[in-house]
Amino acid sequence: MSDASHDNPHAPGPSLWPIGFAIGVACLLLGLVLSWIIAAIGAVLAVVFGLLWARDVTREVRGEVPEIEPETRAVADEAAAPAGPPAAAPLPTYTRSRFLEASTLGISAAIGAVVTLPVLGFMVLPSFTNLEEQEADLGPLENFPEGKYVIASYFALPGGGEVSRRTVFVRYNGLVENPANQGRQEPSFTILYSRCVHLGCPVQPNGPIDEAAKKNVNGVELRPVLAQSFGCPCHGGLYDAEGNRRAGPPVRSMDRAEYSIKHGRLILGPVYAVGNVSGTGANAMISRYPWSTPGTHVDGIEAWLYPIVPTQVTG
Ligand code: FES
Structure with missing residues (x-):
């Protein structure tokens, strides 16, 4: 059978x-x-x-049905097969x-x-x-009084509208000798980027803003402020006047921006991350790192323990 x-x-x-x-x-x-x-x-x-x-x-x-030999047993009596017309080819199921x-x-x-x-x-x-962000012209150097911060608000993308508005805190530190330029006296600036390095909220200067001295030059808004520290309203992050973290959840010092002087005007360059700042003003020693997203540790053992952080859009 x-x-x-x-x-x-x-x-x-x-x-x-x-x-x-x-x-x-x-x-x-x-x-x-x-x-x-x-x-x-x-x-x-x-x-x-x-x-x-x-x-x-x-x-x-x-x-492309694979060739699979059916496992059959020899039929003892082929003559027993029913005679009739050949069976039609089975339809694909x-x-x-x-x-x-x-x-x-x-x-x-x-x-x-x-x-x-x-x-x-x-x-x-x-x-x-x-749509790459470009260098921003913050205007003539005279707009930045020595030793005081100025809140500079500008558009990072020409024609980018309000979404491209950025804010930095600019302090003129006076003239310093530049050994790389034959000891010539050059203006020194501290430029802190306002984006909190915890989760990216806008950091505010802790001090009165001189609204009467406010200027608006070529779309750049400048407001002098007496700031001795900076605070982030989102989770209570606190930074000192050099941008070092003093309290709260931020993981590093405030980011800084490079700058150059062209034709007597202050030109803002790329933003970079900062581990720690020792000293003040033109004499500050800055541990500098490539720019990283908020929440990223850039130095210390935490930078090894948490090497990967969620991707975030810059801005
Ligand atoms: S975003 Fe600034 S403290 Fe959290």
Whole structure:
């Protein structure tokens, strides 16, 4: 007696591609929060495993059914086979599991596109729209009295509107000898960036603002202030007059901006991160680091313990 089930071909084993695809999507989502390198690895994994999975799922549709020899037993009496017209070729069948696999793949692809395309757009579009922040001209040096901070508010992107408004606290430290320039006397400035290095809230100077002396020159608003420290209203961060962290959750000193003097005007350069400042004014010793997002430790053991922080947009 023969068992009919033995005549059916063995189906291919379950594919591992969906697992690889899921790991890729997970890496991609994690990378969007942590780092673009992890996101890129995740995207590559998701695309590769997704394609392999799609190839598997659509194999029948594409007519690439693998050659599988059915396990059969010798029929003792071929003459016993019923006579009649040859059987028609079986129509391709789509099982429920195939349908579910294809649906899952399609939904995953749609979710991946919805999540990644806007992010990719924001990452790639600025390269084509030339929206890089430019140097800012803060105006003539006479606008900055010696030893006092001035709140300077300017537009980082010409034509960028209010969203590109930035604020720095500028203090003129007087003339100092520059050994790199044959000992010539050059103006020294301390320029603190107003973005809190905890989570990015706008830091405020602690002291009265001289609104009567306010100036607005070519879109740059200048307001002298008697600031002995700086405070962040969001979580109580406190910085001293050199931008060193004194209290609260900020993880480093306030960021500073480079500057140059061109034709008697103060030109603001790129912002950089600061670990600690010892000394004051023109004599300050600054431990300087490449700019990092708020919340990033730039020195000390914390910089080793917390090397990766969530990606944030600059501004
Ligand atoms: S954002 Fe400034 S203290 Fe939290």
